Amino acid sequence: MQHSRIIELNKENKDVFTLKFDSSMAASPGQFIMIWAPGGKEIPMSLSNTSYPPTITFRTFGETTKTIAKLKVGDRFFYRGPYGNSYPVPTGRVAYVAGGTGLASVNAMVLKYGGDVYVGARTKEDLFLLRNDFKIATDDGSAGFKGTVIDLFLPHVNDYDYIFVCGPEPMVKTMLDRIDRKIKAKVYISLERLMKCGVGICDSCSINGVRVCKDGTVFSMEEVLSLSEFGVYKRNEAGKIEFFVNGKR
Amino acid sequence: MASISTKIGSFSLENPVILASGILDETSGSILRALKSGAGAAVTKSIGTDERKGYQTPVISEIGTGLLNAVGLSNPGVDNFVEEYRNFPEKKKTIVSIFGGKVEEFVSLAKKVERIGFDKVELNLSCPHVKGVGSEVGQDLGMVEEIISEIRGKTNLQIWAKLTPNVTDLISLAKASEKADAYVLINTLRATGVEIYSRKFVLSNTVGGYSGPGIKPVALRAVYDVYKETGKDIIGVGGIASWQDAIEFFLLGAKAIQVGTAILYEDYPIFNKINSGIRDYLDKEGFSKLDDIVGVMVVDATFKNH
């Protein structure tokens, strides 16, 4: 377990925070760390900036994220990592497609390489880390395009050489179901699954024998398409199969 | 080229390197991956009667000499397991690890996995960090004996008894498990870990099991002691990370080995790496088959089973 001092903790919107910590870790965009609330749980979190000083950007879902959000500048921040592979270095025209807190992961890429960013959220209040040139979709139309980020993005899919995607599994699944599989762009997707160890030994994040934490989290579109369990079912903490609402058997 | 095939009870393995229970063997996809990566066989994560989430994270902590874990026997429960593995293609190369708190529980678990076509079980009599099961059962000699003879009487399964090293008298425990086809030695050592800046335990459960390179000498001693007393088939496990480690276990009486924590360091290539190292060693040292080195350092073994 490592620890660093918190340099900054900013509230991005009603429930999203960015925490900057004083670590000189060598990390690349796409990598994640396991963050620990001492005495409480340890959870996976993408690095939303991998240059010094690194940051994480998180929604306060529950216990751990709420505890971390209450820390103060100067407090110790406990973590281990960075873990996982990283996004490849892009060339040509680049697009990012992010749903929900998936933006945290692609943000590290945006900071490093730039490109067009398509973000989706439920409502205007759920948006964060926005910049003027971001293309926005909200489910309720309270900001930008009314609909999903997939609907917003797909008409432009042929404009790009590299496309990076991070978001909830059902969102990614929808995109894969609808995207032209023969497009010229190289598509890379960062996946999220329940993770207990983060280092590739516990099997809690595995999809068809592929570990999201160690073999990923970034996979090519072809790799993801080869995973028959992807978008169909996930596993709970017990390892029991749970079908996605729209998952077809 | 020397043969590295081996036999545990009536089970013939192409090679002696087995995936240990609890490391990348909860999902069927991962078991297939280990077998494709060169494991001679694989043991599943321990399966119990009911679905169990296990302990909350942190469930693992890396230390210089290995790993501390308290995953807490998370498993989907035998009925969900049976559902997932009904059409699993590698049942003969897969040993189902089962755990329970009562004799009847073990028997019922064993019957359920036999019904879908598995023919081997490993009895987890040794998990050191869950109340009422594992090593708590595994230290009750009468119960161990009864679990094994009941499964023997009521199924045709081959039985591997995985024993706890957390006892003073391992030999009595081994004797109580005599009716098993093989011993699996050892499970993790009961242990804990401290984070000094938060002044908290590193595992949410406080106490867990210690595995990896640091426990190899303890595992070797367990294999040596039990082989010397019983001469039975033994599968050595604990801290094996290289072919040299594996050879040490064979020389002291193990006929096969299991690899767990070392996957953290070497990942899936470890299976082929250990196998080719063993083959090479046998060739260079002038042995034609693995069996020729099994137990050769144990001169006073009561039995010679080959």
Ligand SMILES: Cc1cc2nc3c(=O)[nH]c(=O)nc-3n(C[C@H](O)[C@H](O)[C@H](O)COP(=O)(O)OP(=O)(O)OC[C@H]3O[C@@H](n4cnc5c(N)ncnc54)[C@H](O)[C@@H]3O)c2cc1C
């Ligand atoms: C590789 C990886 C990277 C991640 N990166 C980020 C990131 O950069 N930013 C970020 O905000 N989150 C990220 N997450 C998700 C984050 O790990 C979870 O939100 C976190 O575990 C919640 O922990 P908690 O203790 O606060 O909530 P808990 O107490 O565990 O959960 C509270 C409630 O929220 C639900 N819940 C928890 N997580 C999610 C989820 N992801 N989606 C929907 N419901 C959920 C639970 O089921 C529960 O009902 C990442 C996950 C992975 C696997």
Ligand SMILES: Cc1cc2nc3c(=O)[nH]c(=O)nc-3n(C[C@H](O)[C@H](O)[C@H](O)COP(=O)(O)O)c2cc1C
């Ligand atoms: C994360 C983890 C989970 C484990 N889960 C189980 C389990 O469910 N059942 C079991 O019998 N042993 C379990 N073990 C013990 C291993 O199978 C093995 O006996 C022990 O780790 C020693 O071998 P190693 O040093 O090669 O890891 C687990 C070990 C680890 C590290």
Ligand code: FES
């Ligand atoms: S989280 Fe443990 S294997 Fe991925």
